[in-house]
Amino acid sequence: MIDLDGAVAVVTGGARGIGRATAARLVRAGARVWIGDVDVPAVRQTAAEIGATGAHLDVADADSFGAFLDRVEADGPVDMLVNNAGIMQTGPFLDHPLDSHVREVGINLGGVIHGMRLVLPSMVDRGHGHVVNVASMAAKITTPQMATYSATKFAVAALSRSVRAELAGTGVTVSTIMPAAVHTDLTAHFTLGRAIPAVTADDVARAIVATAAHGRGENPVPRWLTGIGLLEQGLPEGLLDRVKRVAVDRAVGRPPTTSAVPPSPPSGATA
Secondary structure: OOOOOOOEEEEEOOOOHHHHHHHHHHHHOOOEEEEEEOOHHHHHHHHHHHOOEEEEOOOOOHHHHHHHHHHHHHHOOOOEEEEOEOOOOOOOHHHOOHHHHHHHHHHHHHHHHHHHHHHHHHHHHHOOEEEEEEOOHHHOOOOOOOHHHHHHHHHHHHHHHHHHHHOOOOOEEEEEEEEOEEEOHHHOOEOOOOOOOEEEHHHHHHHHHHHHHHOOOEEEEOHHHOOOHHHHHHOOHHHHHHHHHHHHHHHEOOOOOOOOOOOOOOEOOOO
């Protein structure tokens, strides 16, 4: 757990959505906030508007991540890292080209691995630091027409849990945020209604910032979704698949037949 007043905090995918909302809350808490995004004009505009520092960051590129963190070091060592950058493509698995699946894995999972591997050594040496990995309730229950996205979020949750166990007693904490469907650019093509619980980017940002004080491992948003993962293990697969298909058909307005990966990764996460 860390005191945010004066802390150096980094938020990836910070130009919009969950990233922007989180950065704004961290600024209000007194942190010195750096936001990174591949959309340079947007990240600079956001930084100017909320009182943060913005710079280019491609989380899928380890060299880019390292160069970004080198710039952050001007303010001091990183006290809190929020691995938020992510993309999501929807539609049947076979309708997407292979390179779009690879790119989704590279950003959603590779970006988290890069961020953790680069900031954790210094945190462990200092015995102080906090990492937040934004996953999704898709990390607990798989979703048709979001196969690769679900796989990356399962992986982020497992990675976080494993590293959290390794770091026990070091003074460094790792929290995982698992939002339901979030109203952001990432879900603009969804019809978010009764089929999928929906929250706002600020709801998720509030949960992210709160982890600095309590350090809980896994954090569903909303909290009442705790335990939903038991459905994946407890119900017959055929029955659960039918329920999922109905829910997704109601939620997805127009599943794309070609890659839905946007040209730059908007911040946010959905189930």
